Amino acid sequence: MNSERVAAVRSVGVATGLAFSILLGGCAVGPRYSRPQAPSALEYKETPPNWKQAQPADQVVRGKWWEIFQDPQLNALEEQVSISNQNLKAAEAQFQQARALVRLNRADLYPTVTAGISASRNRLSLNGPRTGAVSNYTDLVLPADVTYEADVWGRVQRTVEAARANAQASAADLESVSLSVHAELAVDYFQLRTLDAEEQLLRDTVTAFQRALELTENRYKGGVASAVDVAQAQTQLETTRAQAVDIMVQRQQFEHAIAVLIGQPTSTFSIPASPWNTAPPPIPPGLPSDLLERRPDVASAERHMAAANAQIGVARSAYFPQIILSATAGFESGLISKWLDGPSSFAAAGISGLVTVFDVGRRRAASEQARAAYDQSVANYRQAVLTSFQEVEDNLAALRILEDEAGTQTVAVNAAERSLALSNNRYRGGVVTYLEVITAQSTALSNERVAVDILRRRMTATVLLIKALGGGWNASSLPTVSSKVNPPASGSQ
DSSP states (O other): HHEEEEEEEHHHHHHHHHHHHHHHHOOOOSOOOOOOOOOOOOOOOOOOTTOOTSSSSTTTTTSGGGGGGGGHHHHHHHHHHHHHHHHHHHHHHHHHHHHHHHHHHHHHGEEEEOOOEEEEEEOOTTSSTTTTTTTTEEEEEEEEEEEEEEEEEEEEHHHHHHHHHHHHHHHHHHHHHHHHHHHHHHHHHHHHHHHHHHHHHHHHHHHHHHHHHHHHHHHHHHSSOOHHHHHHHHHHHHHHHHHHHHHHHHHHHHHHHHHHTOOOOOOOOOOOOOOOOOOOOOOOOOHHHHHHOHHHHHHHHHHHHHHHHHHHHHHHHGGGGGGEEEEEEEEEEGGGGGTTTTEEEEEEEEEEEEOOOOOHHHHHHHHHHHHHHEEEEHHHHHHHHHHHHHHHHHHHHHHHHHHHHHHHHHHHHHHHHHHHHHHHHHTTTTTOOHHHHHHHHHHHHHHHEEEEEHHHHHHHHHHHHHHTTTTTTOOOOOOTTTTTTTTOOOOOO
């Protein structure tokens, strides 16, 4: 090995040693992230009185939370959401982008190696400054170049940290979309089923009113009732029949909404009528302190906050020199037969530093922008926490009040039915006119429809409470570095 090559190899070794020294002595600038304090409480204001802390919330909803309603049709529809919903697919694609961005930024932690080959035939001017030089020659070069930006100040590290946090936020956003879509389907489904119950109520009422009209017509033919009674009975019958038909407008709309949620054309999808008359199951809310780990939207806000904190370090690293390490080696020869011989080898290594001396306040503005973005993310996080507590309290209050209202309404329905039975008996006995019967019919039907509407609102509040509690999801399922940011299982919490 000749002395020139030995010197070149030594220079490469010195540059490599210097690079490792720089890396070992480097540090990441910027604030170290820690989650700021968020509003919390010891317990919910609307905690059910029969719920005990010893009853863990994870006994209620975990994984496929919709199965607690024990409805096979609902279970089948929810399974299709995880497969065919387009909003869910879009959110999953967005997460895949964020995951790829982590790998893209992580690549900057390693050197970039390029290799190439070139061959040229050159003719020099005989009248040029190189008098006596060979005028024609061939140049064959086989180089390999290595460049590396030493992450002395942690710019790349902070960039990777921000990308990783954003990817985790995207994973939480995917879970939020999944939870929202599954909850929306459940709400639409119970709206449809309670409309079936209301339609059945109206159809049964139409049948009862048809018998009442027949009775009135017979009494009119016997000279006991007047034509006014017949007209009133017929009006009541047709009005109720029209109400039963009108129910179908809303039902079709909910059926179409469900078709879109499961990714099917509305023209090819239908759900057979099946009235819902079952009260919702109890949903223990757990403790407020657990909510921060159970809501994917809160987790997303927290991860965005971590990413914004890392961006402060990226902005601050601009104040320090940029250190570039480079090395090149290869073979160069004028003859192809000697191209790869030892004497044809060459090598070089170097280090350079670049620092911005004057930028008219650009770096300061970038640092201020990063700090303000972090402050914004902190405010968004705390607002997300407050909103999550509000949603839980809202639906706990709704369930508590609606349960009391349902009990009272049941008493009202029973009283209205007794009043209707008494009015019918009094009319048959000729004691009262048919106007009293119509009034009793209207009151009974109105109270029965209110009872169905209360059930509809209770089912909706139950689904929304499950959604507000996170649907059994937990922040521990967010992808981590060790799992290489694997995508979450859409539709499962």
